[in-house]
Amino acid sequence: MKPVDFDYSAAETVDEALTQLSGADVKVMSGGQSLGPMLNLRLVRPSALVGLAATAALRRIEDASGAVTVGAAVRHAEFEDGKVPDPAGGMMQYVARGIAHRAVRTRGTIGGSLAHADPAADWVTTLTTLDAVLTLRGAAGSRDVPMTGFMQGAFTTALRDGEIIESIRIPKRSESVRWGYYKICRKVGEFAEAIGALVVDPGQRYCRVVMGATDGAPVVLDDFSRRLAAEGAAALSGLADTVRATLPDANPVSLRQHEVALRRAIQQVYPS
Amino acid sequence: MAKDGIGARVIRKEDERHLHGRGRFVSDIAMPGLSDVAFRRSAVAHGRIRGITKPAGLEDRVFTAADLTGVNPILANSGIPGFKTSNYPALATDKVRFVGECIAMCIAPTRAEAEDVAEAVGLDIEELPAVVDSLDARRPDSPLVHDEWGDNLFLTTAVNGDIDDLAKTAPVKVSRELNTGRQCMHPMEGKGVLAYWDFQAGQLVVYTSTQVPHMIRTGLSETLGLDQAKIRVIPPDVGGGFGYKCVLQPEEICVAWLAMTRRRPFRWIEDRREHLTAGANSREHHYKLTAYADERGRLLGLDAEVTVSVGAYSVWPFTACLEAAQAGGNLPGPYDFRVYRCKTFSVATNKPPFTPYRGVARPGVCFAIELMIDAIAREVGRDPMDVRAENLVQAAQMPYTNVTGKHYDSGDYPESLRMAAGLIDVAGVRKRQASGEPDGRRIGVGFSTFTEQSAHGTKVFASWGIPLVPGYEQATVRLTPDGSLEIRAGIHTIGQGLETTLSQVAVEELGIAFDAVRVTLGDTASTPYSTGAYASRGMVMAGGAVSRASIELARRIRRIAAHLMQCSEDSVELKDGAIYSGKASISFADVGKAWYLRPEQLPDNVDTMGLEVTEGYKPKVDSGVFTYSTHAAVVAVDEDTGQVELLDYAVVDDCGRMVNPMIVDGQLIGGAVQGIGTALFEESPYDVHGQPLASTLQDYTLPGAFEVPRMKMGHIESPSPYSAHGMKGVGEGGAIAPPGAIVNAINDALKDRGVELTRIPATPERILEALIRAEEKTASEAVA
Numbered sequence A: 001m002k003p004v005d006f007d008y009s010a011a012e013t014v015d016e017a018l019t020q021l022s023g024a025d026v027k028v029m030s031g032g033q034s035l036g037p038m039l040n041l042r043l044v045r046p047s048a049l050v051g052l053a054a055t056a057a058l059r060r061i062e063d064a065s066g067a068v069t070v071g072a073a074v075r076h077a078e079f080e081d082g083k084v085p086d087p088a089g090g091m092m093q094y095v096a097r098g099i100a101h102r103a104v105r106t107r108g109t110i111g112g113s114l115a116h117a118d119p120a121a122d123w124v125t126t127l128t129t130l131d132a133v134l135t136l137r138g139a140a141g142s143r144d145v146p147m148t149g150f151m152q153g154a155f156t157t158a159l160r161d162g163e164i165i166e167s168i169r170i171p172k173r174s175e176s177v178r179w180g181y182y183k184i185c186r187k188v189g190e191f192a193e194a195i196g197a198l199v200v201d202p203g204q205r206y207c208r209v210v211m212g213a214t215d216g217a218p219v220v221l222d223d224f225s226r227r228l229a230a231e232g233a234a235a236l237s238g239l240a241d242t243v244r245a246t247l248p249d250a251n252p253v254s255l256r257q258h259e260v261a262l263r264r265a266i267q268q269v270y271p272s
Numbered sequence B: 001m002a003k004d005g006i007g008a009r010v011i012r013k014e015d016e017r018h019l020h021g022r023g024r025f026v027s028d029i030a031m032p033g034l035s036d037v038a039f040r041r042s043a044v045a046h047g048r049i050r051g052i053t054k055p056a057g058l059e060d061r062v063f064t065a066a067d068l069t070g071v072n073p074i075l076a077n078s079g080i081p082g083f084k085t086s087n088y089p090a091l092a093t094d095k096v097r098f099v100g101e102c103i104a105m106c107i108a109p110t111r112a113e114a115e116d117v118a119e120a121v122g123l124d125i126e127e128l129p130a131v132v133d134s135l136d137a138r139r140p141d142s143p144l145v146h147d148e149w150g151d152n153l154f155l156t157t158a159v160n161g162d163i164d165d166l167a168k169t170a171p172v173k174v175s176r177e178l179n180t181g182r183q184c185m186h187p188m189e190g191k192g193v194l195a196y197w198d199f200q201a202g203q204l205v206v207y208t209s210t211q212v213p214h215m216i217r218t219g220l221s222e223t224l225g226l227d228q229a230k231i232r233v234i235p236p237d238v239g240g241g242f243g244y245k246c247v248l249q250p251e252e253i254c255v256a257w258l259a260m261t262r263r264r265p266f267r268w269i270e271d272r273r274e275h276l277t278a279g280a281n282s283r284e285h286h287y288k289l290t291a292y293a294d295e296r297g298r299l300l301g302l303d304a305e306v307t308v309s310v311g312a313y314s315v316w317p318f319t320a321c322l323e324a325a326q327a328g329g330n331l332p333g334p335y336d337f338r339v340y341r342c343k344t345f346s347v348a349t350n351k352p353p354f355t356p357y358r359g360v361a362r363p364g365v366c367f368a369i370e371l372m373i374d375a376i377a378r379e380v381g382r383d384p385m386d387v388r389a390e391n392l393v394q395a396a397q398m399p400y401t402n403v404t405g406k407h408y409d410s411g412d413y414p415e416s417l418r419m420a421a422g423l424i425d426v427a428g429v430r431k432r433q434a435s436g437e438p439d440g441r442r443i444g445v446g447f448s449t450f451t452e453q454s455a456h457g458t459k460v461f462a463s464w465g466i467p468l469v470p471g472y473e474q475a476t477v478r479l480t481p482d483g484s485l486e487i488r489a490g491i492h493t494i495g496q497g498l499e500t501t502l503s504q505v506a507v508e509e510l511g512i513a514f515d516a517v518r519v520t521l522g523d524t525a526s527t528p529y530s531t532g533a534y535a536s537r538g539m540v541m542a543g544g545a546v547s548r549a550s551i552e553l554a555r556r557i558r559r560i561a562a563h564l565m566q567c568s569e570d571s572v573e574l575k576d577g578a579i580y581s582g583k584a585s586i587s588f589a590d591v592g593k594a595w596y597l598r599p600e601q602l603p604d605n606v607d608t609m610g611l612e613v614t615e616g617y618k619p620k621v622d623s624g625v626f627t628y629s630t631h632a633a634v635v636a637v638d639e640d641t642g643q644v645e646l647l648d649y650a651v652v653d654d655c656g657r658m659v660n661p662m663i664v665d666g667q668l669i670g671g672a673v674q675g676i677g678t679a680l681f682e683e684s685p686y687d688v689h690g691q692p693l694a695s696t697l698q699d700y701t702l703p704g705a706f707e708v709p710r711m712k713m714g715h716i717e718s719p720s721p722y723s724a725h726g727m728k729g730v731g732e733g734g735a736i737a738p739p740g741a742i743v744n745a746i747n748d749a750l751k752d753r754g755v756e757l758t759r760i761p762a763t764p765e766r767i768l769e770a771l772i773r774a775e776e777k778t779a780s781e782a783v784a
């Protein structure tokens, strides 16, 4: 379980990273917490790796009036430790605390997690729920892609060849924001079997319920979100049907897990 | 009790180096010119090798079976009639029989480069249908793992109790099918071996991470055709074994062969992926059971069929039949009943060869019989604890010979159950259960009681027809000129603290200071032959041998001391780190110095045997001393998710005289954690093609700190009448009971839901699936 032979260099600037990334079979490495195992299993066989973990521009944290913007190389532990300003009622700090265990969180980064796009990971679902927008940067310049359009399937994203995630902009919610997050997993520190997440902000007339850890990208339950905003806990009666209709191919156990994760998340906001 | 002697909670001698990271494991050994070995392993479960191509230019870095001329396959035959032979080649010859089987050995200066070479080896393998499920494997139309056998049965055995009459008359009949998952053992340190040629000694030196160094020397000698005197096996620090390291591994033969033929150092260090795939070699049983009982749930008889998915080959020296022999023999457990019929099937499958894992078969049989006891109790409408207590062999019946002829030597089994119930406050739990949990989860309580044959010796192993039968265990003790004590024993310490506990035994017999004792274990060049560390035998056997040798050394010390102090031998006492006669005292150093350096002080008729003693030992009755134990679990089951939380857990154990109660607790807790893994988490599933589905630790879930409750410990000390100091084994027991206790607790929690789990690990998915099925059944009944 040793990787193939490869070169490594740490990029000091984003431009430097992009230049190196133009080479054949070059990959970027951020925290290495997903890439490392894939290298060791030789599922990834790069000729060179470009390190982003210490690239200053990717470590920036900005607190502007409408949004908090974090560089791709901000680590899970920094969210957990409250070093990132809070855009939405403490949700990100809470979620960060439940990712893996501390050793992984001290290295793993938000950008790496999003780029990896594991359906069972926490940030893809959380940032979909928070309606975050990613800034992607390539040789041709940068573009903004909302989280809802970024993850296209399991381990598949809108990133083009030679492009990296530069930063993630998370809209700030109002004082009235409430959120729920429930992750069903085998044991502490494991990836999810099912995730239920929601953000409700009456002040901004925002309500989004998301089903995570499916076979693909997190699913925004639009109709159900509208009903929930209108009816509150009463909407729960239609939850099982919503889940079944959204996951027509899922087995009964998986359906139940998703339903329960969503119900428990919703009950954090609307105790019934 | 001597200070720091038997019964003291002495801090372990081993801990200092391990806590400072100064232990020395195989992979810590550096050597000039060392080459790393990587294996090209089979990616298919079953196939015929049509060709192996060495990569161009790298021919001298790749070795296949064709290169290993003169190397014999691993041959581990049982003497039990009907046993079928498997030739387990170090590198595959005509066929591959499991994913992970070694095909080619590749060498390079580093492991990464060796893996590059291994990848480049060309393989032409015709894939054959795989034998995956052990029940399917028994069918006449199954593909064959070993073509020449005609079926897939290593061995079948039968105990033919007269169950048919009972079946006609017994008021209560309970039948169940039960399954236990296949597992890996996951010692923190995987396997590892480093070998080189020592020109000065004229020896092949093999550092290997093993529990059984002397047996490995014997095994290497047989497979390599090299005299045992030309082989030295040294076990360095070993980071856990659990049985995985008590058999001769193909990789050990390969690396030793390289060093023997190339006269250079080579090493292979197992990685987790190799362990997870090629090492998934334990625990997988299937049970078909029918129990007969009276109206109160008193067990009258048991009819059993046990199928073990043994994997592709018979391992040396424990063979492919140990598991089933243990299963058939131990299934009746701690219970008093007299009618037993049991058929066992040791089935060859296209999976890694079964290796005895901590508890050997007994976690499975304990799970099986304990679930049956609870099922009977539910059937007759009584509390499982009461039914269990009534069925246990009672203290007044001791010693008791059970229906399979196992001789239970001592103890009070029902008392262990009562104590465990007290530790978890079963009455309180029942009350809490009746009032319901605020969070809606369901509470359940479960027990599991077992006996554990430990340190079973010559007669038992001979009856299993195993190639190496343990006899007298030997130990050497030697007083040095400065009055310190050296202990040498051929057994090895693999984490169980033998350096400490063997010292405590010597301290007890010799009154010498604990810090004055040094222990050397396992090195075949300096220790007496031992079959090694397995079967919970270390303390009883090596401890007994150290006791014997120390008693004899004490006699010799007293003679010299009597002469030096000019007193009678009878008046000499060894205690508190010195030698006394009345008020007069001398030191151990005085005696050592007199013998080695100042012999002119000694009389002419001095005992010429000196101050070094080797003694052999086995218990008076060598069919094993029986430890017993009850575990109690309180669980909360979340019916919506199938998640199980262990709210409380108690272990009550009787391993006879405890040499070091702290180490006993450590063994029990560590074992119980592994048992929790067996009960709830760990499994190596296979698909229909024999592909292992858990090849990383993401897929194979081990219990972590969060999943393990603080355990409550209770002890009974009933000394065995047969062993030195009444000691019984304790190394394995902790791992045996958790699946029974935990699944009984889950079933107790879910009994009103019409759910009964019969398969481990009891994962949330399995629990949820059972609950959903029960819901659907209720719904359809309501409609009807």
Ligand SMILES: Cc1cc2nc3c(=O)[nH]c(=O)nc-3n(C[C@H](O)[C@H](O)[C@H](O)COP(=O)(O)OP(=O)(O)OC[C@H]3O[C@@H](n4cnc5c(N)ncnc54)[C@H](O)[C@@H]3O)c2cc1C
Pocket: A027, A028, A029, A030, A031, A032, A033, A034, A035, A036, A052, A072, A073, A098, A099, A100, A101, A104, A107, A108, A109, A110, A111, A112, A113, A114, A115, A116, A120, A121, A122, A123, A159, A163, A164, A165, A166, A189, A190, A191, A192
């Ligand atoms: C034991 C363990 C448990 C875990 N449990 C969880 C869990 O419970 N929940 C969870 O969400 N995650 C979990 N993870 C994953 C962890 O969160 C990783 O940190 C994360 O998925 C990847 O982040 P990274 O910075 O380590 O990325 P890396 O491993 O460095 O990279 C991952 C991938 O993203 C690419 N990449 C990295 N940065 C960028 C960028 N800026 N732009 C474009 N591409 C980029 C890399 O090329 C690579 O393909 C676990 C990991 C481990 C090892």
